[in-house]
Amino acid sequence: MRSVMAYIAGLLFGLGLAISGMTDPARVLGFLDVAGDWDPTLMFVLGGAVVTHFVGYRLAMRRPHPLFASAFQLPTRRDLDGRLLGGAALFGVGWGLSGYCPGPAFASVSGISLPLAAMLAAMVVGWFIARRV
């Protein structure tokens, strides 16, 4: 049952990425290119997602525990440190170079190309490196 629930969540996420156009790096880069022909699409995606989850998260938290798990697993840290901000900065460079963040890159495998395969492989290498630094 846990797998079915997770599959439904993944499916909703994948449908959202596909319908919103976030599986197109040009849309993402068009949003980030504030000095060019600006594309506001990503703003609507992030806005729609955050507002929906802002409400949904609070509804979820009214329950004592999740429907199919014993406890909510939430990050508890609230401090800012160099790893968080430095990591976010490195990610920002990679995102700006490619227009891919992890979700859209992985969700796009049904349209796999050599550059996308290279991106995904390097991303995995990056995750292994991150565990050692």
Place this chain on the structure above:
Amino acid sequence: MDMTASLHGLIGGVLIGLSATWLMITLGRIAGISGILGTLITARPRGDSGWRLAFLLGLVSGPALVILAGGGLGNVAGRAGAVIGAPAGGVATMLVAGLLVGVGTGIGSGCTSGHGVCGLARLSPRSVAATLVFLAVAIVTVFVVRHVIGGGA
């Protein structure tokens, strides 16, 4: 402004918000892709991998279903209805970008979904800071690539 593209963005965004809510209500987990996928590959946590695999299968089947269904529900820029856009660079650029995205989301504990969508909705100070940093750095990166190096292309 392209109203159709914006409407697609809004509808897709709501679906992503519903996905994050669904995962939280059913399994109590944050819908952060770098965390779900990265942890599965690098740590293969026992008893905590099944739901990750199922989520990722769903994530891939979303765009695949939209392609199979036809009807032009995608939102690729300049190709009305297409679902998967072309990569913005060649293999060399993507290798560098992928490495930076992997290392960055790994040590920064999240990406656009975990920090951007879930973290902002939870009003997490760490996620708000991370999102502002990666957005600002990505905007500067695109500016340098397109308008400083690329001469305004």
